[in-house]
Amino acid sequence: xxxxxxxxxxxxxxxxxxxxxxxxxxxxxxxxxxxxxxxxxxxxxxxxxxxxxxxxxxxxxxxxxxxxxxxxxxxxxxxxxxxxxxxxxxxxxxxxxxxxxxxxxxxxxxxxxxxxxxxxxxxxxxxxxxxxxxxxxxxxxxxxxxxxxxxxxxxxxxxxxxxxxxxxxxxxxxxxxxxxxxxxxxxxxxxxxxxxxxxxxxxxxxxxxxxxxxxxxxxxxxxxxxxxxxxxxxxxxxxxxxxxxxxxxxxxxxxxxxxxxxxxxxxxxxxxxxxxxxxxxxxxxxxxxxxxxxxxxxxxxxxxxxxxxxxxxxx
Numbered sequence: 016x017x018x019x020x021x022x023x024x025x026x027x028x029x030x031x032x033x034x035x036x037x038x039x040x041x042x043x044x045x046x047x048x049x050x051x052x053x054x055x056x057x058x059x060x061x062x063x064x065x066x067x068x069x070x071x072x073x074x075x076x077x078x079x080x081x082x083x084x085x086x087x088x089x090x091x092x093x094x095x096x097x098x099x100x101x102x103x104x105x106x107x108x109x110x111x112x113x114x115x116x117x118x119x120x121x122x123x124x125x126x127x128x129x130x131x132x133x134x135x136x137x138x139x140x141x142x143x144x145x146x147x148x149x150x151x152x153x154x155x156x157x158x159x160x161x162x163x164x165x166x167x168x169x170x171x172x173x174x175x176x177x178x179x180x181x182x183x184x185x186x187x188x189x190x191x192x193x194x195x196x197x198x199x200x201x202x203x204x205x206x207x208x209x210x211x212x213x214x215x216x217x218x219x220x221x222x223x224x225x226x227x228x229x230x231x232x233x234x235x236x237x238x239x240x241x242x243x244x245x246x247x248x249x250x251x252x253x254x255x256x257x258x259x260x261x262x263x264x265x266x267x268x269x270x271x272x273x274x275x276x277x278x279x280x281x282x283x284x285x286x287x288x289x290x291x292x293x294x295x296x297x298x299x300x301x302x303x304x305x306x307x308x309x310x311x312x313x314x315x316x317x318x319x320x321x322x323x324x325x326x327x328x329x330x
Contacts, residue, residue, distance in 0.1 A: 125171025161205025259291030
């Protein structure tokens with residue numbers, strides 16, 4: 016996506032741009048494709064759309080122009096992340112946050128900030144992720160009323176707390192992770208199931224994140240057996256990306272139990288792969304390698320998974 020390198024919010028090429036309403040509709044459709052893990056379709060012609068939205072964003076004052084650009088950059092980050100391009104995902108998320116900050120929409124600023132935190136964590140830039148998260152939480156809190164007619168700002172604030180819980184869990188800060196999760200859970204009770212910009216904030220997604228965070232805290236087996244994040248529950252999210260994520264986290268959880276639950280772990284990662292093909296995800300690849308090393312006998316499901324994630328016949 017050369018457009019992110021070619022353009023900035025202060026300098027754009029001299030090219031014609033389609034009406035912002037037309038570009039925003041294309042971005043919304045691309046975001047839906049990302050939610051359904053159709054990354055190649057989502058990325059088709061996204062580069063010209065990004066360029067034209069940069070032109071629109073610097074050519075006038077309406078907030079809709081910056082909001083559409085922010086969502087387009089969120090889409091770009093959502094494509095780059097599962098394909099293993101951490102640098103591009105971080106660049107896109109940073110541009111999304113810059114555009115969102117100029118849009119006058121606190122919910123979009125929070126969601127773009129949450130995306131940026133996640134991208135930084137994946138790069139290993141945890142100090143920077145801490146700084147961004149702290150700043151975004153302070154900015155978002157005054158707008159976060161889950162009982163308001165428009166719950167989107169509360170949804171964004173809740174997603175920031177989920178990102179904070181994940182960051183704390185990866186650093187072994189159990190109490191902080193639990194605090195962030197409790198805040199997100201309380202917000203979700205107030206908002207109900209929502210879906211601003213396809214982030215799916217609500218009780219079901221908080222349950223899904225709780226499972227993932229339990230795995231990070233090495234509470235996997237207990238979480239898998241007691242979690243509300245069953246595939247049936249998370250089906251209400253109507254998102255292939257989220258459904259696949261739950262199956263992947265259930266697989267990770269059962270794998271933490273040792274080889275006595277490896278059959279369940281294999282079943283769930285196979286399901287995740289069939290839904291969303293997460294083979295480029297290093298977590299998924301490492302999990303397949305772990306299950307392969309522990310296997311006492313060959314199974315066609317495991318052989319198939321190795322091929323699908325690019326491991327081949329190596330053991």
